[in-house]
Amino acid sequence: MVEGASATESGLLMLPLMGGIVIASVVSGQLISRTGHYKIYPVLGGAVSVLGMWLLSRMDTDTPRLQYSLWQAVLGTGIGLVMPVLVLAVQNSVRPADLGTATSAHTYFRQIGGSVGAAVFGTLFASRLDDALGDRLARVLAQGGPVSLPPAESITPGTVRTLPPLLRDAYIQAYADAMPRIFLYLVPVLVLGLVLAFFLKEKPLVSHHSPLTEATDIAFDTAAQAVPHARHAAAPPRPPPPRALRGAGLRHRPAPRRQPRPRAALTLIDVQGRQVGAARAARTAATPSAPPAAARTS
DSSP: OOSOOOHHHHHHHTHHHHHHHHHHHHHHHHHHHHHOOOTHHHHHHHHHHHHHHHHHTTOOTTOOHHHHHHHHHHHHHHHHHHHHHHHHHHHHTSOGGGHHHHHHHHHHHHHHHHHHHHHHHHHHHHHHHHHHHHHHHHHHHHHHOOOOOOOGGGOOHHHHHTSOHHHHHHHHHHHHHHHHHHHHHHHHHHHHHHHHHTTOOOOOOOOOOOHHHHHHHHHHHHHHHHHHHHHHHHOOOOOOOOHHHHHTTOOBOOOOOOOOOOOOEEEEEOTTSOEEEEEEOOOOOOOOOOOOGGGSBO
16 A cells, blocks of 8 residues: 555565565474474574564555565564474374374364454454544645545555545555554564463474385385295205116106295284284295106106
């Protein structure tokens, strides 16, 4: 409203905020994967969010675009350090069977908080805007006489730019007075979140893999390591054919020997004694049995 930007331009002006969220989320995720610790990031993100929101509360009609873009990036960095880590903390605190329930509950309460916050602070903004417009428009009307005001529902940045200078300045200053004060009202809310972040319990990171998949991988690795060793250890060298058969010009075909084909099996049982996964190595092809003695010599 102050700069006369369109809806598309206003969305582009929020790119520093979104960029801060994305970069902070990626960096914090990489650091958590390497260190295994995550409590520090909600605490640090809460402090950065408080700083960013306080900086935005200092906006005015003459604040340069680069300056408030940097303030948005600070706020986005704080949010990016908090939001993904809270999801991780929730998922890391429950059993694998309750993982979906915990994640959906976390999303549900976050949506409730966002809806309530938007309703409360949106109402405060509308109330402050009405008061500011009433005071400033009353002064303009007192100075310049009767002026036709546009309907409230038709007020847009383009409409404001077409108003007479006194009315245009009144609308712009009213918005500039109302919005930054709402940012200032949000600072104590973020401070409360920062305090609560100190009570977050950090637990060692766990991996919620599928028990059957993991058991299958272990079983096949065990079988692959066991089969070659058993094959070499259980297969003695072939004896040479009898000398009498070689002298008679007869051919000797030794009987095929059975070679052991060990099979590996793995069963996973939880602390309650219930089976949660099982796997078995693939069966090998059966070795043909030895033919009768009469068929071994021709």
